[in-house]
Amino acid sequence: MDWLAKTIGGTEGLTLGGPLGGICGRALKTFYDANVISPAKMKALEERYYSSKLTPQEKSQLLFFLALCSLLGKITKVDNKVSPAELDASMKIMLGPLKLSGVALKLAKIIFNKAKASSFSARSIALQYYTESDHASVNNEQFMIEALMVVAFADGKLHESEWRMIRSIGVALDVDRRQLRLAAAKYSTARDKELAILEVEPDAPRSQVRAKAKELAAVFDPKTMEKRSIPPELGKFATSRLQVVNSTFDRVKNRQAKT
Numbered sequence: 001m002d003w004l005a006k007t008i009g010g011t012e013g014l015t016l017g018g019p020l021g022g023i024c025g026r027a028l029k030t031f032y033d034a035n036v037i038s039p040a041k042m043k044a045l046e047e048r049y050y051s052s053k054l055t056p057q058e059k060s061q062l063l064f065f066l067a068l069c070s071l072l073g074k075i076t077k078v079d080n081k082v083s084p085a086e087l088d089a090s091m092k093i094m095l096g097p098l099k100l101s102g103v104a105l106k107l108a109k110i111i112f113n114k115a116k117a118s119s120f121s122a123r124s125i126a127l128q129y130y131t132e133s134d135h136a137s138v139n140n141e142q143f144m145i146e147a148l149m150v151v152a153f154a155d156g157k158l159h160e161s162e163w164r165m166i167r168s169i170g171v172a173l174d175v176d177r178r179q180l181r182l183a184a185a186k187y188s189t190a191r192d193k194e195l196a197i198l199e200v201e202p203d204a205p206r207s208q209v210r211a212k213a214k215e216l217a218a219v220f221d222p223k224t225m226e227k228r229s230i231p232p233e234l235g236k237f238a239t240s241r242l243q244v245v246n247s248t249f250d251r252v253k254n255r256q257a258k259t
Contacts, residue, residue, distance in 0.1 A: 003058035004065075004104055008037075009045025010052050018128040019120035020066045026118075027110045036106050060134045067129035068098070068144055069108045070115035071169060074122040075148050079161045082116075089154035093147050122165050126172035141173040145183050153187040197248045213249035217242060 008028070016024055032042075054062060072093065076086040094100045094108050115125070130141070145166065152162040163184070170180045178199070185196035195204065200212045218224060220242035 003054055003061045004107070005045055006049045006052050006054055006058065007062055008103070008107070009042070009047075009049035016066075018132075019118070019124045020063065020070065020128050020132075022120065023070050023111060023115050023118055023125075024066055026114045027107065030110050030114070031107055037103055056134055059132075063129050063133050064140055065098075065108070066111060067125055068147065069094075069111040070120075070125050071122055071144060071148060072151060073112040073114070073116035074125065075151050075162060075165060077116045078122075078165045079159045083155045085154040085156075086151050089151045093150065097143070097147070121168075123168040123172050126169040130173050141175055142179070142183075144173065145170060145175055145180065146186075149183050149187050158184060158187075194248050194252050197244060198252070209249075209252060213245060213252075216245045217249075220245060 007024075008031070037045075072090045076082045076090060090112065094105060098108075100108050126144075133140070148166050148169065149158075152158050152166065166184075167177070167180060170177070181196045181199060195209070198209060198212050198216065200209050204212075220239070222239060222242075
């Protein structure tokens with residue numbers, strides 16, 4: 001993580017603009033004030049990296065690190081209640097997929113807390129990342145969404161405020177709504193999985209659920225398939241899909257009738 005050493009020992013983190021620069025600057029100040037690393041190691045870093053510049057790849061890595069840690073902080077706070085399960089899920093992401101340890105993990109925790117308490121919106125953080133990153137890894141944006149879903153579902157439910165935030169982040173990261181719904185379906189309850197099959201969002205009103213089910217049924221109707229000259233293999237898929245849509249809608253409709 002040479003980019004991390006350059007950020008801590010040099011000035012790169014403090015010269016970033018926008019919300020990520022603001023969060024990074026505040027985090028580094030706390031990092032320095034708390035003497036997270038020894039004065040001797042800090043001096044060595046400053047001597048080596050004070051005038052060093054991040055390469056484009058290193059800057060992209062820094063942006064990803066800042067953005068993900070910041071967005072994790074934001075999603076835990078969006079419903080005004082930070083649960084132990086959400087904190088634990090965020091920590092597991094840092095320790096697991098990100099493989100952070102030592103100084104990097106300590107800085108990540110500070111960034112997480114600074115972002116959580118900041119006035120910067122999650123959308124503005126995601127938008128800056130998307131705008132300034134070189135997109136060297138096409139999986140970064142999808143990984144962010146998956147990580148946020150894991151944390152949002154940590155308490156057993158995807159709250160409407162969490163879904164709205166993830167949607168806004170998805171728009172900023174150019175992740176389409178179908179991908180968001182599929183990501184949500186991975187971690188959701190049976191109800192949310194049903195709504196994902198019907199391609200409606202978790203907070204959709206009954207009228208929208210009904211209209212979407214009707215629309216999908218029309219798309220997969222055998223007569224529609226015939227008119228479009230769909231190959232037999234796809235016709236079988238459409239028939240199977242129609243059965244799933246109809247049975248799913250029946251379950252949703254029956255459950256809604258009881259509420």
